[in-house]
Amino acid sequence: MPEGNEIHRFALRHATAFAGRRVQVDSPNGGFAHADLLDRRMLRGVEAYGKHLGYFFGRDLILHVHLGMYGDFREGQMPYPAAKGALRLRMWTKTDWIELRGPTDCSIFNEERWKALLQRLGPDPLREDSDPAPAFALIERRATPIGALLMDQSVLAGIGNIYRAELLFRARLHPFRPGSAVSASQRKGLWTEAKKLMRNGMVDRRIVTTRPADRSHRSRPVHDEDVHYVYRRQGRPCRVCSVKIESRQIAGRTVYWCPQCQKD
Numbered sequence: 001m002p003e004g005n006e007i008h009r010f011a012l013r014h015a016t017a018f019a020g021r022r023v024q025v026d027s028p029n030g031g032f033a034h035a036d037l038l039d040r041r042m043l044r045g046v047e048a049y050g051k052h053l054g055y056f057f058g059r060d061l062i063l064h065v066h067l068g069m070y071g072d073f074r075e076g077q078m079p080y081p082a083a084k085g086a087l088r089l090r091m092w093t094k095t096d097w098i099e100l101r102g103p104t105d106c107s108i109f110n111e112e113r114w115k116a117l118l119q120r121l122g123p124d125p126l127r128e129d130s131d132p133a134p135a136f137a138l139i140e141r142r143a144t145p146i147g148a149l150l151m152d153q154s155v156l157a158g159i160g161n162i163y164r165a166e167l168l169f170r171a172r173l174h175p176f177r178p179g180s181a182v183s184a185s186q187r188k189g190l191w192t193e194a195k196k197l198m199r200n201g202m203v204d205r206r207i208v209t210t211r212p213a214d215r216s217h218r219s220r221p222v223h224d225e226d227v228h229y230v231y232r233r234q235g236r237p238c239r240v241c242s243v244k245i246e247s248r249q250i251a252g253r254t255v256y257w258c259p260q261c262q263k264d
Contacts, residue, residue: 001069004050004158005201008126010073011048012202014055017075017096018043025091028083034108035089038063043091050121050157060110064117068104075099121157125194126202132191139179139187146182147175148251150190159194162231165256166209167193169229174264175255214239230256 025038038057047054055063065071080090080097089100100106109117122138123130135156139149149155150164159167168175171189173182182190201207208227212218215226229239234247234256243260 001160002051002067002072003160003163003198003201003207004048004124004126005163005198005207006205007051007053007067007158008048008198009202009205011046011053013075014073014098015046017098018091018093019045021093023091023093025089027089028087029085031086031088032106037061037108038091048124049118049127050124050153051160052117052121054109054114062109062111062114064105064107064109064114065100065103066105068102071101071103073098073100121153122155124157125191126158126198132188135191136184136187139182140184142179144179145176145250146173146179147255149179151251151253156194158198161253161255162207162228163194163198163209165231166197166207166229168255169258169262170209172262174262175250175257177264210239230258232256 020042022040022042023038024040025035027033027035038061041057041061044056044058047056051066053065055065057063075096075098078092078095078097080092080099083090086101087099088103088106091098122135123132138155139146142149147164147168150159150167151161165175167190170193171186173186197207197209206227208222210222210226210229214229215222217223217226230245233245236245237243238245238258238261241258241260243258245256246259247254247256249255
């Protein structure tokens with residue numbers, strides 16, 4: 001599933017290519033029934049919040065996209081390629097195009113529905129206007145494991161399975177520690193690290209969370225085998241202490257941690 005870094009990257013790239021321009025929109029496979037409502041209208045702006053995208057054509061004409069587990073965009077410069085497969089939506093101008101396949105949601109929102117969505121979401125580390133205080137307060141009073149709270153979009157918006165595992169390792173926090181047992185300084189550290197790592201991940205969609213000193217190779221770009229500390233490294237030695245990485249299910253997803261560096 002794309003995490004917040006990719007969603008914000010899409011918003012930036014699509015705003016650069018299409019905002020302020022009249023766009024053409026269609027749905028080659030017929031999966032988006034309202035393409036005609038957007039076709040040949042001016043796209044006013046694109047906004048990302050957590051894992052949600054909003055394409056603003058008017059106050060009550062907002063294209064909402066949630067990529068879910070399998071959705072993704074393709075993009076390029078004209079001419080666009082022949083339509084193939086389950087192509088839900090296509091948007092283009094004389095110079096640029098995007099294709100959307102496999103989203104969990106692709107539908108029209110009005111302003112009221114968009115605002116209601118945002119009210120259900122926690123602060124987004126990639127938004128300059130986000131205040132982490134509500135997330136800190138929720139974590140402080142909850143006995144739920146911190147590993148589950150970080151994936152709860154009503155607590156923090158945009159963090160997915162990779163960032164969850166890597167942020168907890170860098171903070172030396174065991175994923176099953178209750179939120180109420182996470183200190184104020186640790187909560188602040190998680191937010192600060194999330195802002196930094198997720199913004200770095202907007203550059204090219206790669207999520208790199210390791211520090212140079214902890215990598216097997218010092219050359220650039222970072223080797224694929226060196227990008228993470230614990231994510232999908234179960235049974236392999238920790239980069240810091242050499243103890244084997246462990247994994248376990250939590251809230252329906254697999255979490256990874258080092259039992260030595262992240263003691264309960």
